[in-house]
Amino acid sequence: MYANNSANFTLSLIFFIKRYMKLQNIILTFVLICCSLSLAYSQNAELDLLLGMDIERLLETKITTAAKFEQSVSEAVATVRVVTARDIKERGYQSLEDVLRDLPGFQFRNIQGFNSYIFQRGIPNQNNLMLVMIDGVLVNELNSGGFYAGSQYLLGNIEQVEIIYGPASALYGTNAVSGIVNLITKKAEDHPGLDISVGLGSYNTALAEARYAAYDKERQTGFSVAGRYFSTDKRPLGGAAGDNNWSNNIDNFERDFAVDLNASHKNLFLGFNLMNKKASRATNYKTTNSEFSDQGTLWNMLFSNAQIRWELKKENFSFLPKVYYRNSTLLPNSIAYADSITKTSYYRPGSLIGADFMTLLKIRENALITSGLVLERENLAEDFGMFSFPINGESEKAPKPPMKSYNLLGLYAQADVKLLKVFTVNAGLRFDNSSYYGDIFTPRLAFSYQINNFKTSILYNEAFRAPRPWDFTNGIGNPKLKPEEMQSVEWVTTFKIKESTLINLSLYQNNYKNLITIQNLLNDQWLWTNLGKVKTEGFEFEFNYIKSKINAWINYTFNFSVDDNDSRIPEISKQTANGGFNHLLFKNLNYGFRFNYAGARPNASLSLMPGSDEMRYPEIEPFFVLGFNISYTFYEQFQLKLIVDNMLNTRYYHTSNRPPDRYIQQGRTIFLQLNFHLTNTSR
Amino acid sequence: MKTVVQLKLSFLLFFGLLNTGLKAQEASSENLMATFIYNFTNYVEWDKPSSDSVFNIVILGDGKLDKPLQYIASIKMVGQKKIRIIQSENQSAPDQCDLLFVPEAQIELLENYNSHFPEHQTLIISATENGLEKGAMINFTNLDGKIGFEINHTAIRNQGLKVSSRLLKIAVKVI
Numbered sequence: 001m002y003a004n005n006s007a008n009f010t011l012s013l014i015f016f017i018k019r020y021m022k023l024q025n026i027i028l029t030f031v032l033i034c035c036s037l038s039l040a041y042s043q044n045a046e047l048d049l050l051l052g053m054d055i056e057r058l059l060e061t062k063i064t065t066a067a068k069f070e071q072s073v074s075e076a077v078a079t080v081r082v083v084t085a086r087d088i089k090e091r092g093y094q095s096l097e098d099v100l101r102d103l104p105g106f107q108f109r110n111i112q113g114f115n116s117y118i119f120q121r122g123i124p125n126q127n128n129l130m131l132v133m134i135d136g137v138l139v140n141e142l143n144s145g146g147f148y149a150g151s152q153y154l155l156g157n158i159e160q161v162e163i164i165y166g167p168a169s170a171l172y173g174t175n176a177v178s179g180i181v182n183l184i185t186k187k188a189e190d191h192p193g194l195d196i197s198v199g200l201g202s203y204n205t206a207l208a209e210a211r212y213a214a215y216d217k218e219r220q221t222g223f224s225v226a227g228r229y230f231s232t233d234k235r236p237l238g239g240a241a242g243d244n245n246w247s248n249n250i251d252n253f254e255r256d257f258a259v260d261l262n263a264s265h266k267n268l269f270l271g272f273n274l275m276n277k278k279a280s281r282a283t284n285y286k287t288t289n290s291e292f293s294d295q296g297t298l299w300n301m302l303f304s305n306a307q308i309r310w311e312l313k314k315e316n317f318s319f320l321p322k323v324y325y326r327n328s329t330l331l332p333n334s335i336a337y338a339d340s341i342t343k344t345s346y347y348r349p350g351s352l353i354g355a356d357f358m359t360l361l362k363i364r365e366n367a368l369i370t371s372g373l374v375l376e377r378e379n380l381a382e383d384f385g386m387f388s389f390p391i392n393g394e395s396e397k398a399p400k401p402p403m404k405s406y407n408l409l410g411l412y413a414q415a416d417v418k419l420l421k422v423f424t425v426n427a428g429l430r431f432d433n434s435s436y437y438g439d440i441f442t443p444r445l446a447f448s449y450q451i452n453n454f455k456t457s458i459l460y461n462e463a464f465r466a467p468r469p470w471d472f473t474n475g476i477g478n479p480k481l482k483p484e485e486m487q488s489v490e491w492v493t494t495f496k497i498k499e500s501t502l503i504n505l506s507l508y509q510n511n512y513k514n515l516i517t518i519q520n521l522l523n524d525q526w527l528w529t530n531l532g533k534v535k536t537e538g539f540e541f542e543f544n545y546i547k548s549k550i551n552a553w554i555n556y557t558f559n560f561s562v563d564d565n566d567s568r569i570p571e572i573s574k575q576t577a578n579g580g581f582n583h584l585l586f587k588n589l590n591y592g593f594r595f596n597y598a599g600a601r602p603n604a605s606l607s608l609m610p611g612s613d614e615m616r617y618p619e620i621e622p623f624f625v626l627g628f629n630i631s632y633t634f635y636e637q638f639q640l641k642l643i644v645d646n647m648l649n650t651r652y653y654h655t656s657n658r659p660p661d662r663y664i665q666q667g668r669t670i671f672l673q674l675n676f677h678l679t680n681t682s683r
Numbered sequence: 684m685k686t687v688v689q690l691k692l693s694f695l696l697f698f699g700l701l702n703t704g705l706k707a708q709e710a711s712s713e714n715l716m717a718t719f720i721y722n723f724t725n726y727v728e729w730d731k732p733s734s735d736s737v738f739n740i741v742i743l744g745d746g747k748l749d750k751p752l753q754y755i756a757s758i759k760m761v762g763q764k765k766i767r768i769i770q771s772e773n774q775s776a777p778d779q780c781d782l783l784f785v786p787e788a789q790i791e792l793l794e795n796y797n798s799h800f801p802e803h804q805t806l807i808i809s810a811t812e813n814g815l816e817k818g819a820m821i822n823f824t825n826l827d828g829k830i831g832f833e834i835n836h837t838a839i840r841n842q843g844l845k846v847s848s849r850l851l852k853i854a855v856k857v858i
Contacts, residue, residue, distance in 0.1 A: 046710050047754055050718040055726075056853060058718060059831060061710050190749065217757050427692075498812060500788070548744065548789040 046315065049436065078477055079165040079492050079506050081542075085186070088155050089323035090582040090592060091549065092643035092671065093231065094207070094627050095151040096132070099161050100181070102578045103611055104506075104540035104555035109654050110569060112234055112664050113252065114299035116149045120178035121165065122446075122536040122561040123512060124571040124604065124657070129177040130467060131168075135185055137307050141328045142350030143380050145175050152275040156197055157226040158211040159186045165540075166508065167463030170428040170444035173374070173410050174437075174466040177486050177512070185260060186270070188213035188222030193679035201643075201671030205232040211260075217289075223263040224660045230256040235666050237283065244662035245286045250294040254279040269309040277301045283334060285672035286659040295337040296391070318360040326352040332385065332397035340391070347385035347398035353376040354408075368419035374410035379403055382470060406469060407435040419491040424448045437483060439467040451498035452570060461488045467516055467528065475518075475526040482530050486512045502544040510536040534569055536561040551592075554579035570604040571655040573622075582629070591630040598623055604657035617662045623652030639675040644668065700768035715830050716823055717751035720784060720808060723821065724761045727839070733803040739766040741780040743771055744789040780805050785819065787811035793818045804842050815858060820844075824855055831855040833858035 050058065083099050085113045093099050098114055109124070110116035117127055127146035132139050140147040161183050168176040199207035208229045215222030232253070235241075238248040254277070261272040278301075282294035290549045307324040332347035354376035385401035414428030433439050444465065448457035464483040465491040472481050490508040497503075504551045513533035529625040538559035545552045556577045561569035578593025600622045626648050631641040649668040656662050710718075712856055724738065733739050738761035749770050756766035769780070783805050785793050790811045807819050814822030815835040820842065823830045833856035839846050851857050 047718065047751055050714055051721070051759070052712055052717075052753065055719070055722045055850075058715065058722065059829060061715060061829065189753075217753055315784050365730060498787075546788065548791045 017073050049213050081163045083161040085159055096149045096153055098471040104557045105165060105544050107573060111283050114279040114281045118149055122538060122559040123178060123534055124570045124623045129174055131172055131176050133179045133182045137305050137324045139303055142352055142378055143348055146233050146275055150277050151230040152258050152277040154226055154228045154258040154260050157185050159184045163514040166490055167486050169442040169463035170430045171412055171431050174464055177463040179466055185262060188224040189215040196676040197673060199671055199673035202669040203233045203235060221265045226260040244288055246294045247287055250282050252280050252282050256486055267311045270307045291339045296335060296338045296343060298335045300334045302331055303328045316362040320358040322356045324354055342388045343391050344386055344388045345396060345398040347400060348381045352376055368416040371413040376408040379405045409433045422449055422451050436469045440464055456493040458512040459490040471528045474528055478529055481528055482514050484516055486510060498548050504542045507539045517626060521669060534561055535563045549584040554582035568602055573599040573601045575599040576649040588633040594627045596625045601655050603625050603655050620655050620662055621626055622651050623650060625650055637677050641673040643671045713747045714751045717748050717755055721755050721759060726850040727806055728845040729781055729804050730801045730843055733781050738781050739767050739769060739779045739784045741771055742787045743767045748784060752775055782806045783809045785809045790817055804844050
């Protein structure tokens with residue numbers, strides 16, 4: 001497979017050179033300069049130099065902000081919040097939604113089925129306005145551009161999750177509209193040893209997770225392997241329990257499987273991750289009094305990513321080339337829907353091969369330049385492969401749909417320049433040339449003022465979501481279809497007290513226009529067109545206190561989103577709040593509480609289906625949900641953990657954009673988890 | 684074509700900037716502190732070490748110093764002893780410890796450690812405001828972008844450790 005990929009990549013490069021003859025000088029210049037600057041050096045050159053100094057000279061050595069130079073590109077773009085491995089472990093997070101639910105600015109539409117939808121900063125969408133990455137490589141589904149929420153992420157192997165707020169297309173291109181979630185895996189050298197977790201809980205929920213990592217410091221070589229199995233039958237939704245939307249025999253499950261493999265040798269890194277999410281699709285349609293059946297469906301998504309990354313870092317310069325392969329395939333045994341007579345299987349493969357040549361350069365003491373070249377070739381299904389077969393007959397796989405290839409060239413550059421020690425100017429520009437959506441320039445500009453632990457910044461960002469290839473041709477077709485565009489202004493102020501207390505206030509205004517919308521014409525004809533916009537204003541306030549024995553947080557978000565008629569955007573609450581703490585009561589006993597609140601939200605079905613029977617709930621009521629966790633560590637390596645979600649058994653709902661017109665959420669769940677951790681302390 | 688020309692100019696300008704010269708001598712705070720810690724072992728004398736063959740440095744919590752100290756341990760020795768770096772993530776006290784580094788986030792745990800090593804001597808180093816008052820013997824400070832350190836000479840003596848006058852002389856503060 002890798003040989004084929006390598007050949008594919010070479011062919012892709014040749015194709016690019018041919019396709020972009022006009023740009024070849026730029027590419028060649030770029031590569032030559034990068035190569036000339038990638039000088040041989042020692043990773044520990046700085047330490048070698050320091051060890052050669054006497055102690056008086058050490059006292060005269062100035063501190064660089066290493067984090068600044070080594071910061072991920074994303075950190076320079078906008079407000080960044082981090083969820084650490086400690087947060088994941090202490091609070092018992094099991095899914096991507098869990099990771100994001102205690103942060104400001106997020107709202108959810110969990111349909112309790114094959115997927116759930118995450119809205120960042122007030123724009124409902126099909127998960128296609130955010131990018132989700134593992135170690136910097138996207139895991140958004142290739143055909144739709146939307147990511148999958150759920151429990152298929154190997155959270156026990158995550159060092160931290162970086163969440164970027166606001167548009168970031170100036171560095172990441174299409175779909176980086178609301179923000180970015182980057183899951184960063186644990187490095188073998190930082191976390192060698194063995195970890196095993198098993199758990200059981202409500203709704204037949206089961207977890208098994210294991211990780212092993214080893215690192216040889218003399219050879220500077222290491223590897224880690226991790227696996228996860230997660231299974232749940234979810235809340236029973238049959239009959240009255242599901243508000244009479246589904247039959248008593250509804251099957252509703254999620255079975256996830258994931259593998260991470262990472263290896264490193266000196267500055268060379270190899271990573272592979274595979275995620276399989278199998279879930280029933282029964283809740284997609286109301287089955288009571290409808291033609292649909294809520295039994296026998298299956299949405300079987302397989303994601304696999306591979307990357308080779310090379311890091312050349314010296315005092316003032318880093319060259320970080322990366323080659324990656326992505327595959328996201330809806331497997332052909334998926335059953336998208338069933339009725340009383342037939343089942344219909346779906347198949348939709350998609351793959352991408354790409355390269356990102358990124359450089360970071362520090363000039364004198366006050367400038368950091370980030371730049372890069374991105375080349376990608378994706379092979380997408382033009383539509384779903386579909387096959388319908390009798391419900392009582394043998395299960396039939398869907399045929400492979402016609403495939404088509406598309407190419408992308410991206411060039412980005414960004415400069416951070418410090419002035420008078422306290423001001424920073426940040427300017428960036430990205431150019432994208434796609435074989436199906438053409439040329440797009442995306443700029444950004446930011447000013448910040450920082451003195452001691454106080455920092456305030458004004459950010460201007462743009463972003464876009466390109467149409468999918470078939471959007472240009474569906475219906476009667478619309479070759480003039482443009483990308484959706486976002487312009488965003490944000491003022492963010494951060495105040496830190498003694499490294500333990502963080503206070504953050506963000507005010508933002510986003511204008512999202514050219515929404516890609518279906519337009520019905522006469523004679524049953526239709527097309528995709530750019531129609532409508534969303535204007536969003538809001539602020540996020542957060543307070544975090546982190547010490548060795550206590551980790552406390554509270555945040556509040558006000559968000560007001562309206563369309564071009566000044567009508568409120570459905571599914572978005574004006575107010576949300578989250579808070580909680582974990583406290584190390586004794587040496588071995590840790591406990592914590594947490595809460596999530598969302599105000600009332602207009603229901604989407606009201607606007608989609610005026611006059612229909614599904615207008616019972618024009619507004620979804622507010623909710624307040626309380627959670628609790630407690631863990632006890634014994635024999636140093638073992639930890640027993642109890643997680644209670646929705647401990648008051650609050651009956652609450654999420655919005656919907658189709659019948660059924662609201663989705664009941666999980667009741668009280670209890671989950672018992674046993675963790676085993678064995679670290680090689682002597683390395 | 685105009686776009687291509689613009690791009691060429693942008694990138695030539697950008698890469699032209701690359702040749703404006705690189706400034707050097709600075710170091711990350713992690714590398715600096717790790718080097719200081721190693722240097723301290725040359726200026727402090729342990730009469731009752733935790734081991735005859737290995738010098739044990741313990742880092743409390745998820746310290747950022749682990750990586751540079753691991754590197755130092757791979758190429759340096761304390762006297763005739765190899766250096767062993769122990770990262771104590773589970774917040775429990777290790778049995779053998781000659782030098783304990785307590786990051787700011789873990790400083791509250793220091794109270795558990797002060798009376799924990801009756802069998803041998805432990806030099807406790809911190810990097811936080813009022814670190815000496817919280818039980819550290821040497822505490823890193825940040826002065827105008829440079830790392831300095833202060834010493835609680837009384838606490839060091841009470842532990843039975845001997846500290847060189849050269850170290851006392853260059854400390855920012857000695858109590």
